[in-house]
Amino acid sequence: MHLKFFIQGIDGIIPGGVSVKDYSTATKIEQSTAKKILDELMENGIGIKLDNLFNFDSSDKLKY
Numbered sequence: 001m002h003l004k005f006f007i008q009g010i011d012g013i014i015p016g017g018v019s020v021k022d023y024s025t026a027t028k029i030e031q032s033t034a035k036k037i038l039d040e041l042m043e044n045g046i047g048i049k050l051d052n053l054f055n056f057d058s059s060d061k062l063k064y
Contacts, residue, residue, distance in 0.1 A: 005029060009037045013046075013061050017053030 012023040012034070024034040038054045041047055047056040 005033060005037055006040075009034075009041075010061060013041075013056050015056055015058045015060075017050070017055045019053055023054065 008029060009023075009027050012018065012027040012029075014022075014026065018026070020031055020035045020038060023029075023038060024031040027034060027037075029037065038047075038049075042049050042054065046060050047054050049055070
C-alpha cells in the first residue's frame, strides 16, 4: 500500500469510534482502501476494533 494513503489517513484517526465509512469520508479515501488502512493500523497496535468501529485514543496519532 502506498505511503500517501497512510499520510492522508492521519486525519481519520479521531478519538472514539469511527466506522469505515466515516474514516473514508474524513480522509477522502475509497472505502475498500480505508478498510485496509484501518486493518493495518490495528495490526500495528494503533487503535482497537470493537464490533464494527475502530476506536482510537488521542495518543494514537503520535504512534502513527
